[in-house]
Amino acid sequence: MGRTLAEKVWEQHVVRRAEGEPDLLYIDLHLIHEVTSPQAFDGLRMAGRTVRRPDLTIATEDHNVPTLLGPITDPVSKTQVETLRKNCAEFGVRLHPMGDAGQGVVHIIGPQFGLTQPGMTIVCGDSHTSTHGAFGGIAFGIGTSEVEHVLATQTLPAYRPKTMAIEVSGELPPGVTAKDLILAIIAKIGTGGGQGYIVEYRGEAIRKLSMEGRMTICNMSIEAGARAGMIAPDETTFAYLQGRPHAPTGEQWDAAVEYWKSLVTDSDAVFDTVVEIDASTLTPFVTWGTNPGQGAPLGTAVPAPEETNDPAAARRALEYMGLTPGTPLREVEVDTVFVGSCTNGRLEDLRAAAEVLRGRSVVTRTLIVPGSMLVKLQAEQEGLHEVFKAAGAEWREAGCSMCLGMNPDTLAPGERSASTSNRNFEGRQGKGGRTHLVSPAVAAATAVTGKLTAPADLA
């Protein structure tokens, strides 16, 4: 019987397999940031251990960093960032600190450097590590104990998850993006739908996505509960990678591409579960509740709790969100718009927002936060920052920013945002803040009208 993509990549990385034990899996790339690593480095020190492969480890500062120029003013954040610097110096790990041209959100910099390649295993103490699966590897988030384990051994003991195919047929209609698609998928299968699975996204609509769109899809696999999401590599993947700083060159490039082409699910392979969705029926999608599965097409209304699959949770969510069933989603008024994050902080996302904002003005507080310093530079080379500034939006430095509000970019209690990030949990963007997850295009259109809006609605 044939094998799925996930099975092929997994098998390639099994260091040790023993009856009744989890597989010991080799890790090709370990990404580090300041929030989930300090206690892991402490653990190494206490046990007198070293980092086994600093050359397969890379660190960046992203979660805490301010997006306005200047030093970190919060002393606790400052200590955390300084701790990362000390740990990286002590253990020989390469770090991209604030101000460095390579600094950025951990899941943006891996792909942009060409460190994220097909067939690799990639981990990070961050659940959105699933992003890297867009290149056809197995990438997943881990906790601090596992960060320490990978630092010490470059391996992880793990049971192979089950496999799920999400088959996306048809083509996304104009104005409907990867973000709308993944929000629709999560609404369909639920926040627990992917638990215990590695998801492979397949089908015509997926093949037609750019690498950046594919990263948006895989990024939010965790919001469907999946351990990882992946997409088979193809010419789009190879074209994206070629010429990047850490991509192979010459004969090694040819050998790599030949291998990468084998990283597809065999035609006779069987998935444990298959989910089908027709992309051609989709429209812009937004969330109305406090988990990413509580979403609906923008053209609909706030649902009545009884119409949902978890009425108690919906009732609680609507109360928190300050929404009344039956209110058209297009009439929901927003105070703040955030464009950024590892979900939608890449160049294409900024282009999509700029296209809507060109020649228009925003009526909300609007933060545009590039995912990395390189994305910022590229956007400025294209003049996107001028478009944003002319529209009245704020053009910021790179970081995680308002996705989780560990830096000063937060919502005040009761404030409502349209956000291109990945989580609408209670208090995620600031205590008492209310979040609607949207695509960059919808975020930008919303900034123009002050209500949840699609670009097509604008005159």
Added chain:
Amino acid sequence: MEAFTAHTGRAVPLRRSNVDTDQIIPAVWLKQVSRTGFEKGLFSAWREDPDFVLNQPAYQGASILVSGPDFGTGSSREHAVWALQQYGFRVVIAARFGDIFRNNSTKMGLLPVVLPAETVEALQSAVEADPALEVTVDLGERRVRWGAESAGFEIDDYTRWRLMEGLDDIGLTLRNADDVTAYENGRQPWLPTTV
């Protein structure tokens, strides 16, 4: 890691689904670089409500959390596990867990117990009827017992053994360091390094 064989204690019913790790420990608490002091941040937003179940006198000192489904979804923050443990919990019972949270729990010796949703609800109801009810979670027998009731749960043999022995995963892996070296010698030559 402290070994876990069996635990008897009082339980607290948390009748909410999708208890994400941002609720268990909000991001503002993640700036600490130590492993201690997270109990103050546990459910800190929800605990501001005097009616929240953890604030009710009847449930003070409970060590088993009985939650709605999809507990620990979202962020990979292991701080959620530390916060629960430091507050005094040894066990979380739910019908479904976020994968990363569940993994993190077993690394730290906080036992995640999966029971069918209707069994979880029955246990919640029993605890609500009698908050002093003693609940026993027996990892050796893979069984939860309360009053005259009991329910079996599944956990793989390896994780159960590791928890019952209180073994450090890194130490176990380092026993196989030669396998790791052998694997490294055969890695594909084009794979990137960060230097």
